[in-house]
Amino acid sequence: MMQLRITENVHNWLFSVMPEGVASIVEMVLIAVVYLTIFAVAGLFLVLLERRVAAWFQLRIGPNRVGPQGLLQTMADAIKLLTKELTGTERADKFLYNLAPYFVIITALMALAVIPFSAEFHAFDINIGLFFLIAISSIGVIGILLGGWSSNNKYSLIGAMRSGVQTISYELSVGLSLLTMVVITGSLQLSEIIEIQKSGWLILQGHIPAVIAFMIFMISGTAETNRAPFDMVEAESELGAGFHTEYSGMKFAYFFLAEFINMFIISAIAATVFFGGWLSPFGITESIPELGVFWFLLKTMALVFLMMWFRWTFPRLRVDQLLTLEWKYLLPINLVNIVLMALLVWLNLTIRL
Amino acid sequence: MSYFSEIYKGIKTLLTGMSVTGKYFVTSRKGAITQQYPDNRDTLKMFDRFRGEVIMPHNEENEHRCTGCQKCEIACPNGTIEIIWDRGIDEATGKKKKKIDQFIYHLSMCTMCGLCIDVCPHDAIKWGQNFENSVYDRSTLTRVLNKPGSTLMQGVED
Numbered sequence: 001m002m003q004l005r006i007t008e009n010v011h012n013w014l015f016s017v018m019p020e021g022v023a024s025i026v027e028m029v030l031i032a033v034v035y036l037t038i039f040a041v042a043g044l045f046l047v048l049l050e051r052r053v054a055a056w057f058q059l060r061i062g063p064n065r066v067g068p069q070g071l072l073q074t075m076a077d078a079i080k081l082l083t084k085e086l087t088g089t090e091r092a093d094k095f096l097y098n099l100a101p102y103f104v105i106i107t108a109l110m111a112l113a114v115i116p117f118s119a120e121f122h123a124f125d126i127n128i129g130l131f132f133l134i135a136i137s138s139i140g141v142i143g144i145l146l147g148g149w150s151s152n153n154k155y156s157l158i159g160a161m162r163s164g165v166q167t168i169s170y171e172l173s174v175g176l177s178l179l180t181m182v183v184i185t186g187s188l189q190l191s192e193i194i195e196i197q198k199s200g201w202l203i204l205q206g207h208i209p210a211v212i213a214f215m216i217f218m219i220s221g222t223a224e225t226n227r228a229p230f231d232m233v234e235a236e237s238e239l240g241a242g243f244h245t246e247y248s249g250m251k252f253a254y255f256f257l258a259e260f261i262n263m264f265i266i267s268a269i270a271a272t273v274f275f276g277g278w279l280s281p282f283g284i285t286e287s288i289p290e291l292g293v294f295w296f297l298l299k300t301m302a303l304v305f306l307m308m309w310f311r312w313t314f315p316r317l318r319v320d321q322l323l324t325l326e327w328k329y330l331l332p333i334n335l336v337n338i339v340l341m342a343l344l345v346w347l348n349l350t351i352r353l
Numbered sequence: 354m355s356y357f358s359e360i361y362k363g364i365k366t367l368l369t370g371m372s373v374t375g376k377y378f379v380t381s382r383k384g385a386i387t388q389q390y391p392d393n394r395d396t397l398k399m400f401d402r403f404r405g406e407v408i409m410p411h412n413e414e415n416e417h418r419c420t421g422c423q424k425c426e427i428a429c430p431n432g433t434i435e436i437i438w439d440r441g442i443d444e445a446t447g448k449k450k451k452k453i454d455q456f457i458y459h460l461s462m463c464t465m466c467g468l469c470i471d472v473c474p475h476d477a478i479k480w481g482q483n484f485e486n487s488v489y490d491r492s493t494l495t496r497v498l499n500k501p502g503s504t505l506m507q508g509v510e511d
């Protein structure tokens with residue numbers, strides 16, 4: 001079922017001034033434009049945030065010259081990247097080489113569409129939402145693999161293969177930790193998952209196993225986005241820039257932006273599944289549904305900050321340590337955790353306000 | 354059982370690390386180590402161990418501590434120091450004695466290794482903290498460290 005629910009008014013107005021077929025196409029185009037804008041703005045904002053936060057973690061100041069408090073720094077960077085020459089390696093597989101960035105960026109955009117920003121602001125409320133998210137987030141890695149493979153560069157290839165290893169392993173943990181929560185909700189539809197949390201956020205309802213699931217999700221989510229301490233895909237000190245060593249200009253920017261949007265998506269999923277999405281804490285602003293976006297962004301940004309905190313604290317893992325962490329620790333704990341959660345639900349030990 | 358204690362230890366050490374960086378994050382506004390250089394040129398003070406250039410301190414009576422022993426000239430691996438010396442009459446004893454005429458220092462050749470300063474038996478030369486050494490003419494980087502008319506401080510050799 002496809003439901004386009006961005007503000008009822010625009011929808012009704014559009015359908016009143018044009019024939020139905022045209023109106024729905026115009027509406028889709030509008031939604032696409034809105035999401036592309038969100039994509040660009042959020043990407044640029046997150047890059048700036050990352051640089052400032054990183055600076056503060058390292059007792060530096062960070063970019064503060066372009067615009068007030070350096071607010072226009074990433075805009076300047078984007079313009080710089082736009083005007084740069086697009087170079088490529090001589091014997092690259094040109095078709096795949098040019099295709100790869102779009103894989104990464106389109107999957108990020110598709111995932112963004114499923115995320116409920118608020119009760120109204122939700123482009124695509126599919127009934128298998130969570131499953132769709134898990135599935136789509138593993139397609140992004142194809143872009144990375146293609147990019148690394150087609151650049152015809154040993155560093156890119158090693159980076160891409162590492163990314164394959166990493167994603168295959170950690171995809172399991174992401175899926176299983178979300179499944180743990182699905183045991184409580186009994187639904188994969190994101191709007192319904194939020195509905196259930198009106199009687200307490202899931203991290204509260206599921207208490208101990210939910211906290212464990214949240215920790216596992218944050219760890220494996222960080223690994224999914226290829227961020228430090230799991231950034232072996234890029235590993236500047238070992239591989240140059242990893243899979244995107246040979247990309248320049250806007251194609252590099254696509255990879256770069258997609259990485260930050262993926263971080264936003266992982267945080268948004270965590271905020272939705274564990275912390276009630278756009279619901280206000282204890283329903284304090286339940287009468288003003290417009291504040292939903294604010295609460296959603298607040299929770300997501302808090303989790304984004306947590307991921308940045310990870311990145312600027314922990315050293316990079318080795319490949320064998322990465323696999324040990326997943327297969328010896330996260331996976332068995334996760335499996336036990338699901339059983340625990342199932343027991344909890346069966347014996348009715350969940351906490352409902 | 355070591356499986357669980359390892360998990361516990363792992364989480365504990367990770368949290369310790371995060372608390373350290375967390376403290377930095379909170380205090381970064383006061384403790385930022387970044388120097389916004391051209392803006393704070395008037396107040397910027399380089400830390401004492403910074404090796405900017407070799408200097409020869411003089412006291413108020415225009416006296417330095419260099420006896421002209423040339424140990425620094427020998428120690429320098431790349432011939433940065435040249436000592437042009439002379440013989441003068443020592444007023445106290447009336448005997449002939451070595452004294453420096455010019456202590457020539459080529460900043461453009463110095464690698465800031467510090468061997469000259471380590472080897473000097475009389476602590477006549479020290480590190481200066483000046484770092485603004487860019488010039489338009491490289492000949493200005495060749496300096497005479499002893500000031501004109503300066504003499505040897507009394508009692509340095511005893």
Ligand code: SF4
Binds near residue numbers: 428434469
């Ligand atoms: S610091 Fe080293 S290179 Fe420079 S003058 Fe002294 S001995 Fe020579």
Ligand code: SF4
Binds near residue numbers: 421423425473476
């Ligand atoms: S600076 Fe020191 S080592 Fe060099 S000539 Fe003078 S006294 Fe001797």
